[in-house]
Amino acid sequence: MKNIFLIILLLFPSTCLSADNDFDTKAYLRNHCIRCHGVEEQNADRRFDTLQAELSDYQIAEQWQEILDVVNLGEMPPEDEPQPSADETKRFVATVSRQLELARDALASGGHEQFRRLNRYEYRKTIRDLLGVNMDSFDPTTSFPADDRVDGFDNIGESLVLSDYLLQCYLDAASQSIDKAVQAQAVVAPINELLRAQDMCQRKYQFRPFVYFEVNPTGDYVDVGHSDPSLPRVHATRFKGVPADGHYTIRVKAEGINREHPYAPNSLQVDRTEPIKMQVIATNPKVARPAAGQNSSDRVVATVPLLDHQTKVYEFRVWLDKGFVPVIRYANGPLNFRTSLVKLVQKYHPETLTNNWKDVFSTEPSEILDVWMSDAYEGPRMRIHQMEIAGPEQRDESTTDLLADKHQRSLEPFLYGAFRRPPLESEVARYQTFCQSRMGAGESEETAFLTTCKAILCSPNFLYVETPPDAGESGDQAFRLASRLSYFLWSSMPDDQLFRAAASGKLREPETLLAQTRRMLQDPRAEAFIVNFTNSWLHLNELGSMPPDTQKFTSYYDRQLEPLMRRETQLFFAEVLHKNLSIEHFIDSDFTFANRYLAAHYGLPTIEGDEFRRISLPKNSLRGGLLGHASVLTATSNGVESSPVTRGIWVLENILGSPPPPPPPDVEPLEPDIRGATTIRQQLAKHRNVATCAECHRKIDPIGFALESFDPIGSLRREYYDSKGKPIGAVDTTGTLPTGESFTDIAQLKQLLLKQKDQFAHCLTEKMLTYALGREVGFQDRPVIESIVGKLTAKGDGLHNLVELIVTSEVFIDN
Known part of the structure; x- marks a missing residue:
């Protein structure tokens, strides 16, 4: 019967069906829906017996739209309920569709206009582009409260509220940002510091197994044998910090020592096949002692593999804020070094043990030996000979500096950039008057100008993506569109070209709008769209929120897989975008991106090096598409075990666009089965015995079971294991969808999902569109979505085409 309904609806789309004004839609609900969604039962937390037939407001209309969607998809009424005739369903769909169309027209007078403030990420990017401030180590938003997320999105206007505390944060951030921009203008004499081994370490030997290994036995080099980021790093104490913000050249003469060592393979827990890596870190001595281990100001500026037993000068161009210093760390050496060294010395070098070698408080050896522990140790080390720091480079004078001329006459161009539109005469006059009042209070013109600029950065005209309704008289829609476009693609303000296009009055023309869109997507700043949209859509911002078990999943931490997982998905999305590949690739594909560590994690052929590259997947690989990405699989696990429920919901929400409602409050959640006493299928069977859970789990569980091929960090598996590592049963990935279609594994499920490509395109x-508009889309946007999807299909389903169709849609241009 369900298939008959679907065929009818496909042959006669709702837009083509004639509405029956006499058809009783409430009677249809009473006959086929109320038993499960009425006064006695509210399956899926839905109740329809009190639903009004008159679509008088958005909430009622949204409920009718939801009902229409599930009927169109053939998901309701359930198979075990009395089924309506095909004609009855056709008339119901036509009537509700017509009523929703009328409701859109009737409710449209209220408009959808939403005004949203900048979120934290957008604020930082805007400060960067407005003031020309390098943000690598500077963040004026550290005290800002976290932005609320709505279905993964942190740029939804309705959730981006203002508070008294946030307003105070804006005052502080404006002051910090202006001061930082002025500081960056400082011109200083360049330095050229040569830091030798003696400047970095003066310890000649190590007589007991410290938790770290750092010695300078001859005065010519420093050997580092440990790798734990919380332990000391190589730092030249006499260098107190760079004199000014700017780009510096750092040259390090270094080599790798004893990558191939005589000790047992697992004695140090390092990969012999991998080159020894040196990591250069910029850090702020005002935050913590640079040599003492990692701190909140650390920023990795370079990681390079070292040649074995061959000195080479490695050169890096890096940005350093005033006062920052570079430190050097052995990036991939032994982590638990002290424990390893104790065992190695006792076994291989007992002659180096002094009488007080176990005394952790001893600073001097109890006797003088011919060979010290550090001399005898033959394990892998990073050897540093010297480091040179030169700079800063001269500033790029071709870039516009809105704070270069600190006089009242410069307020107007500063207002133009900050407000992202031409300022009104009244606005210019208001801030000039404020500047004059500061000078009247005794401030110099320069100080008064900077104080006024700080005040401008606290204006709603700056803090909101588009001009709020009460912010002024400007009605220039072109500049609002320019901001909407730039925050969609760059998460920042328009550049000069986009401003000129808006000023010309041609930006709203499709040709100009498309040309700007294509240009902006090729700009490096479009990385913000790739990162933020994938974070939001795929919920990658939740990756790491439930860290995997440190004992069961050591590779996750040893190989620092989390950022690699996220990067794979970002590069995959970028490839589909820039090559305008079909969105089908998100469901299944024959390629992905990986580096050495991720390929090993996936069990793919060996890749050399840390750089990501596009790779072809083996035939019959389960990795194709997003459902094989470790980022998604880890983000949808609980850190102890995989979660079929979470993974199933993720697919319904982010691939099929039909998320289930939250579970009823009286149903206990599933706890991680840390004992491995029962299978996840057995646990979920208990949920399906609860009437209020059964309907949703009928859709959720089969999809989640297919993804059980992957463990909590996305590794392939065939069996479940208990806490002791013993197999307790084979993984069962079979399932049956509510449509009656069955599958045996994730590969077959993906083929079934591809049959629902149109539903995925809608999702x-x-x-x-939600991300682009900064607001939730509702029933009133349905015709726009339908139009975009129809055009996308005609164009071949390319992702780049989808971006262009959204940008040129009426709702985006006139939002």
Whole structure:
């Protein structure tokens, strides 16, 4: 019967069906829906017996739209309920569709206009582009409260509220940002510091197994044998910090020692096949002692493999803030070094043990030996000979500096950039008057100008993506569109070209709008769209929120897989975007991106090096598409075990666009089965015995079971294991969808999902439109989504085409 309904609806789309004004839609609900969604039962937390037939407000209309969607998809009424005739369903769909169309027209007078403030990420990017401030180590938003997320999105206007505390944060951030921009203008004499081994370490030997290994036995080099980031790093104490913000050249003469060592393979827990790596870190001595281990100001500026037993000068161009210093760390050496060294010395070098070698408080050896522990140790080390620091480079004078001329006459161009539109005469006059009042209070013109600029950065015209309704008289829609476009693609303000296009009055023309969109997507700043949209749509911002078990999943930490997982998905999305590949690739594909560590994690052929590259997946690989990405699989696990429920919901929400409602409050959640006493299928069977859970789990569980091929960090598995590592049963990935279609594994499930490509296109369009507009889309946007999806299909389903269709849609241009 369900298939008959679907065929009818496909042959006669709702837009083509004639509405029956006499058809009783409430009677249809009473006959086929109320038993499960009425006064006695509210399956899926839905109740329809009190639902009004008159679509008088958005909330009622949204409920009718939801009902129409599930009927169109053939998901309701359930198979075990009395089924309506095909004609009855056709009339119901036509009537509700017509009523929703009328409701859109009637409710449209209220408009959808939403005004949203900048979120934290957008604020930082805007400060960067407005003031020309390098943000690598500077963040004026550290005290800001976290932005609320709505379905993964942190740029939804309705959730981006203002508070008294946040207003105070804006005052502080404005002051910090202006001061930082002025500081960056400082011109200083360049330095050229040569730091030798003696400047970095003066310890000649190590007589007991410290938790770290750092010695300078001859005065010519420093050997580092440990790798734990919390332990000391190589730092030249006499260098107190760079004199000014700017780009510096750092040259380090270094080599790798004893990558191939005589000790047992697992004695140090390092990969012999991998080159020894040196990591250069910029850090702020005002935050913590640079040599003492990692701190909150650390920023990795370079990681390079060292040649074995061959000195080479490695050169890096890096940005350093005033006062920062470079430190050097052995990036991939032994982590638990002290424990390893104790065992190695006792076994291989007992002659180096002094009488007080176990005394952790001893600073001097109890006797003088011919060979010290550090001399005898033959394990892998990073050897540093010297480091040179030169700079800063001269500033790029071709870039516009809005704070270069600190006089009242410069307020107007500063207002133009900050407000992202031409300022009104009244606004210019208001801030000039404020500047004059500061000078009247005794401030110099320069100080008064900077104080006024700080005040401008606290204005709603700056803090909101588009001009709020009460912020002024400007009605220039072109500049609002320019801001909407730049925050969609760059998460920042328009550049000069986009401003000129808006000023010309041609930006709203499709040709100009498309040309700007294509240009902006090729700009490096479009990385913000790739990162932020994937974080939001795929919920990658939740990756790491439930860290995997440190004992069961050591590789996750040893190989620092989390950022690699996230990067794979970002590069995959970028490839589909820039090459305008079909969105089908998100469901299944024959390629992905990986480096040495991720390829090993996936069990793929060996890749050399840390750089990511596009790789072809083996035939019959389960990795194709997003469902094989470790980022998604880890983000949808609980850190102890995989979660079929979470993973199933993720697919329903982010691939099919039909998320289930939250579970009833009286149903206990599933706890991680840390004992491995029962299978996840057995645990979920208990949930399906609860009437209020059964309907949703009928859709959730089969999809989640297919993804059980992957463990909590995305590794392939065939069996479940208990806490002691013993197999307790084979992984069962079979399932049956509510449509009656069955599958045996994730590969077959992906083929079934590809049959629902149109539904996925609707879902992706809705997600991207939400991100682009900074508001939730509702029933009133449905015709726009339908139009975009129809055009996308005609163009071949390319992702780049989807971006262009959204940008040129009426709702985006006139939002």
